[in-house]
Amino acid sequence: MTGQNTEKQILAMVVLLVISVAALGAYTWFDNGRRTEAASEVFERDSERGAHIFARNCRVCHGNDGAGRESNSTLVGPALNTPSNTFAWRTENAGQLESLQNRYRFTIACGRNGTPMPPWALTQGGSLDDFKIDNLVTLITTNAGNAWEIAVEAAIHEDELAIGNLEIALHGAERLLEAGGWSADLEAAQAAVNAAEADDAQLALLRRALADALAEADALAEAGASDEEIADAESAVENAGTALDNYERSYTRLVLDAIEVATGDPEQDKEQIAEARSRLNEAGGVLRTVAEQRAWLKVATDLATAHSNLDEAEERFAIGLPIMLPPAQVTASTCGQLQQYHQFGTAETLTAATEGDQLGGWLDSLDTDDS
Ligand code: HEC
Structure with missing residues (x-):
């Protein structure tokens, strides 16, 4: 009896033990799944945020969808949406993923010296904080939630707004042209x-000659010069006046006045001389014409530019290229990257050559900042 009971008890205990081990195993398996799922959700959220940040900051060089210069030669940045960038995440190789993420965190924060890739970290004069940079890194290294598609949608949205603004600029230029009554x-x-x-230049010359002749006649009159001298001055003024008159009929009266004044009684005609002078100065109608024509040229040029801006934007938009063209400048040394960093060319060389060391240094500096 006792023996049998003991055997039953042992059996029951073994069964219980087996059940609890199985339950524990099942729970662990279940919990792992839950954890992966939770991690996935975090990645998705980060990645989606990254997609929006990418659309605002990076696509001009890396393309709307991250496919970069490999997809279109007008883009200067390399492809970021590659299977190799998401490989570690897909194969759940946590160590490899972490090292890739550290590498890209460094690249984005510090830029690549000697290439157009600019630094983005606030500490390097950029515009993105660490959180945003992390979101970008998650996008590039996981594409969780197919976030590259979200980046494309965000790009389309931004470019539609940009096209709208270019249309407004075009209408503005058209209205200005119309208001001026120009073509x-x-x-x-x-x-x-x-x-x-040319008119202005020529008239300026002729006016100057007339003014000089007038001044000469004035001076002679003041000095009480001889009839002969006055006659010489008179003919000089007349010649200048005729030249001006020939060029621009509207100046005839002015010229005649000037001649009359210069040959009149020097004592009495001082007032008239002054008046002739002031009329000469006022005869600036041509200057106004020049200003008007220049205004027309400017408005017509602005309109042509607005047209071509919109055309170019629409063309790029139609083939899925970011509307803005990338800035061409090359970044300077950041995070202490060596100046010769890029003499060797490809992204591969630099990883091995310097980025590893510098990444360590940069991460260390972050640690120090925190403490
Ligand atoms: C002005 C153009 C430009 C802009 C804007 C730009 N990049 Fe780059 N990026 C480049 C170029 C060029 C390279 C290649 C550098 C090189 O030769 O190693 C590069 C390289 C990279 C790399 C390394 C890729 C690899 O395979 O090693 C990453 C990651 C990257 N950029 C992310 C970004 C992110 C994220 C942004 C936006 C915050 C951004 N870039 C904005 C031009 C740009």
């Missing part, structure tokens, strides 16, 4: 400016 003919506008400027 959009750029060549005509340019020719009008040239003609007006």
